[in-house]
Amino acid sequence: MRIVRITTSNIGFDRPPATLRRNLVSNASQFEDFRERPEGWFGEVVCTLVRVEASDGSVGYGTAGAFQSGAKSLIREYYAGLVLGEDPRRHEYLWQRMYRTTVRFGRTGCAMAAIAAIDNACWDLHARSAGVPVYDLIGGRCQTSVPCYSSRLYALEDLDALAAEARRWAAAGFRSMKQRFGFGPSDGQDGMRRNVELIRTVREAVGPDIELSADAYMGWDLGYSMEMAALLREYRLAWIEEPLMPHDFDGYAELKRRCPYQRWSTGEHLYSKWEFKELIDRRAADILQPDANRCGGITETLKICAMAEAAGLPVIPHSNEAHNLAVVFSRPPHVCPLVEYFPPVEPDTGNELFWKIFDGLPKAVNGLISLTGEPGLGISVRHDAVARLEVGQSEDLHLARELKQ
Numbered sequence: 001m002r003i004v005r006i007t008t009s010n011i012g013f014d015r016p017p018a019t020l021r022r023n024l025v026s027n028a029s030q031f032e033d034f035r036e037r038p039e040g041w042f043g044e045v046v047c048t049l050v051r052v053e054a055s056d057g058s059v060g061y062g063t064a065g066a067f068q069s070g071a072k073s074l075i076r077e078y079y080a081g082l083v084l085g086e087d088p089r090r091h092e093y094l095w096q097r098m099y100r101t102t103v104r105f106g107r108t109g110c111a112m113a114a115i116a117a118i119d120n121a122c123w124d125l126h127a128r129s130a131g132v133p134v135y136d137l138i139g140g141r142c143q144t145s146v147p148c149y150s151s152r153l154y155a156l157e158d159l160d161a162l163a164a165e166a167r168r169w170a171a172a173g174f175r176s177m178k179q180r181f182g183f184g185p186s187d188g189q190d191g192m193r194r195n196v197e198l199i200r201t202v203r204e205a206v207g208p209d210i211e212l213s214a215d216a217y218m219g220w221d222l223g224y225s226m227e228m229a230a231l232l233r234e235y236r237l238a239w240i241e242e243p244l245m246p247h248d249f250d251g252y253a254e255l256k257r258r259c260p261y262q263r264w265s266t267g268e269h270l271y272s273k274w275e276f277k278e279l280i281d282r283r284a285a286d287i288l289q290p291d292a293n294r295c296g297g298i299t300e301t302l303k304i305c306a307m308a309e310a311a312g313l314p315v316i317p318h319s320n321e322a323h324n325l326a327v328v329f330s331r332p333p334h335v336c337p338l339v340e341y342f343p344p345v346e347p348d349t350g351n352e353l354f355w356k357i358f359d360g361l362p363k364a365v366n367g368l369i370s371l372t373g374e375p376g377l378g379i380s381v382r383h384d385a386v387a388r389l390e391v392g393q394s395e396d397l398h399l400a401r402e403l404k405q
Helices: 018-023 070-083 091-101 109-130 159-171 185-206 222-235 249-258 273-281 298-311 322-330 383-389
Strands: 003-012 045-054 059-064 146-151 176-180 211-215 237-241 264-266 339-341 395-398
Touching (some): 003 070, 003 383, 045 070, 045 109, 059 070, 070 091, 070 109, 070 395, 091 109, 109 298, 159 176, 176 185, 185 222, 222 249, 249 264, 273 298, 298 322
Parallel strands (some): 146 176, 176 211, 211 237, 237 264
Antiparallel strands (some): 003 395, 045 059
16 A cells, blocks of 8 residues: 555635634734734634545545645645655654654644644544544544533623623533633733633633633733733633743743642644653643644654653643544543533634534534544545635645556
């Protein structure tokens, strides 16, 4: 079996990410024209969809995440030539071949996301050809159902609507949920007060027994984070997510030292085991949140999980996309205890777009998610949605005919 074709398509937003821009503090919120300027934050591409085809007709799918379009050109210019003609089941070999060949520029960011897309597609292809789920190839299923936290609750001007949404998730059986902070340092003391109002609203709506966390999406600084943690202590947040820029390991370690009563999480914008190793070695976070379509794929995410287990840290991957579910269900609950669940609701933010381009994704029932046991990643592509959402033209990269034999 050899890889004979790689097809790539950039997938755009179903609608502009107005919910994110309006209701989420972020790494770019400090700029005065952030909410008015349409360019420069997310761009128009959500992910690159990659299809890998083998000589026996087997296919597999992966995505390059992180809301960027660069993976497609990198696959065309660099990675396709490294894997075409190779056996897609040689996962470690292919990963090392891609990474080591492009290490001069490809240690993070969209290059690692491109590697991730190919790696995940090869796992999907391998498992489909074997007639088994991916989790059977990476250790076997360790969990039959996993609790989810509902990942929605964007900051709203209408606090009554925010409270009503929180009560709906609780009524649907979710015992854990995550909301978003709407304000950061540039919003001053009034922004701090309003952040507290957002948390108080949800906590009072769902009561003391629901686990509640909140996401600052890289939009705070060290001092602001410490002050917010003190103001929010009475609301018992399970974790505060990504308050600092992802490379600020010293800052995260300082937060852990100065605010030991608060758990902190990060990782969705880290891209390799080496970045996670630094986070782990410094004991700079309480919860690790890799995404297997960003941090080098399933092959690399399994290594991150092993390091986390050795350090006694839980891994809660970013999103309930199929590649992350395969990892979660193949790990025991002390390693992967929880699934981040982006529900299929409107308006989507881009985080939920995978529901529109794939069929077969499991939905949470009473706050729990289970897998069906379908081969591969258990998903199929909705080609009508891909055609509607595609940005630019897809590219077909072929193995030369004389090498196919």
